[in-house]
Amino acid sequence: MRKTLRNLLKLILFLIVFIVLYFATAFTFSRISVNGDLSKNGPISIYIKSNGVHTDIVVPVKTKQINWSKIFPYKNTKDKDSSSQYLAMGWGDKGFYLNTPTWGDLTAKTAIKAMFGLSTSALHTTYLDSIVLSSTCKKITMTEGEYKLLIRYIQRSILRGKTKKAIFIPTNAVYGTNDAFYEASGSYHMYSTCNTWTNRALKFSNKKACLWTPFDSGILKQYP
Numbered sequence: 001m002r003k004t005l006r007n008l009l010k011l012i013l014f015l016i017v018f019i020v021l022y023f024a025t026a027f028t029f030s031r032i033s034v035n036g037d038l039s040k041n042g043p044i045s046i047y048i049k050s051n052g053v054h055t056d057i058v059v060p061v062k063t064k065q066i067n068w069s070k071i072f073p074y075k076n077t078k079d080k081d082s083s084s085q086y087l088a089m090g091w092g093d094k095g096f097y098l099n100t101p102t103w104g105d106l107t108a109k110t111a112i113k114a115m116f117g118l119s120t121s122a123l124h125t126t127y128l129d130s131i132v133l134s135s136t137c138k139k140i141t142m143t144e145g146e147y148k149l150l151i152r153y154i155q156r157s158i159l160r161g162k163t164k165k166a167i168f169i170p171t172n173a174v175y176g177t178n179d180a181f182y183e184a185s186g187s188y189h190m191y192s193t194c195n196t197w198t199n200r201a202l203k204f205s206n207k208k209a210c211l212w213t214p215f216d217s218g219i220l221k222q223y224p
Contacts, residue, residue, distance in 0.1 A: 022190070025212075026212075026213060026214050026215060029210060029213060029218075030210045030211075030212070030213035030215065030217070030218025030219075030221070031210070031218065032210065032211040033208055033209070033211075033222060034208070034209055034210070035202070035203060035206050035207060035208050039146075039206060039207045039208045040146070040206075041141045042142045042143030042144065042146060042147070043143075044060070044063060044065075044141065044142045044143070044144065044147045045060070045139055045140070046058060046059050046139075046140050046142060046147070046150070047086075047131055047133075047137055047138065047140065048137070048138045048140065048198060048202075048219055048220065049088060049131075049136065049137045050136040050137070050216040050219075050220060051136070052136065052216070054090060054092065054194045054195070054216065055090065055194060055195050055198040055216045055219060055220075056090040056126070056198075057088070057089050057090070057150075057154070057198055057201055058086050058087065058088045058128065058131060058137075059086065059087055059150075060085065060086060060087075061084060061086060061087050061127070063147070065144065065147055065148055065151060066151050068087045069082070069087075071155075071158070071165075072087065072125045072166060072180065072182065074127065076168050076180040077127060077174075077177060077178050077179060077180050078174065078176075078177040078178070079177040079178055081127065081177075081178065083129070084127035084128055084129055084178065085129065085130070086127070086128040086130070087125060087126070087127055087128070088125065088126040088127075088128055089123055089124070089125050089126075089154060090123070090124045090197075090198075091121060091122075091123055091124075091157055091184055091186070091194055091197040091198075092121065092122065092124065092188055092193075092194040092197075093110075093119050093121060093122075093188035094119055094120045094121055094122040094169075094181075094183075095110050095113055095120075096110055096119075097124055097181060098169075098171055098173040098181065099173070115189060115190045119187075119188065120184075120187070121183075121184040121186050121187060121188050122169060122183060122184050123157060123158065123181065123183075123184045124175075124180075124181055125179060125180055125181075125182065126175070126176070126178055126179040127178045127179070128178070135220070136220065138220060138223040139223075140202075140207060140223060142207065146206055146207060147205070149204055149205040149206065150201060150205040152204075153201050153204040153205065156185065157184050157185055157186065157197070158182065158183075158184065158185070159183035159184055166183070167182060167183035168181075168182055169181040190214065191214065193214040193215075195216050195218070196213065196214055198216075198219060199212070199213050199218070199219055202219070208223070209222060210222065
């Protein structure tokens with residue numbers, strides 16, 4: 001009995017130390033900036049939009065570099081509205097996206113699978129009519145070269161079928177009438193979150209970013 005109790009106490013202590021180190025590392029690394037000397041202003045505007053937890057990368061639907069509606073067709077949304085000018089894209093755990101419409105729907109099984117990379121991932125795309133700048137929606141200007149790098153990064157996150165098209169996920173778990181889900185590459189876990197994906201996108205595009213962050217706040221702080 002005593003041995004069991006000691007082992008239980010050791011496990012609890014380990015978990016406490018792990019959690020403290022995780023948050024301490026996240027706090028420290030999110031405040032270390034990279035690419036600040038490489039980032040340049042340019043003619044293309046993108047946005048980092050947060051809902052308070054999760055970040056999306058928002059891009060113009062059509063530029064001379066790419067037409068995102070060819071990859072993520074309007075017809076895959078409920079309203080099929082082709083007039084939207086912006087597309088928000090976020091990467092995350094597929095099970096969490098599809099099985100957790102609200103925090104009240106979160107189960108231990110879904111959370112554990114997401115934390116430890118035991119599930120597949122998905123891209124959530126949302127067509128938007130307009131953008132409103134705020135403390136949770138930051139504008140970033142890019143050169144054409146930087147935007148091409150961002151396009152390359154996002155395209156690497158897309159799983160494609162035999163036809164080379166993004167694999168659409170038919171589901172009723174959409175959040176509205178203007179969004180859809182697609183299969184994505186990579187595995188979500190506590191060290192590679194939706195915000196880590198966004199932060200890596202900025203780093204890959206030579207834009208100012210955090211050294212590493214699992215949370216949205218670190219990214220938003222880079223663009224006051």
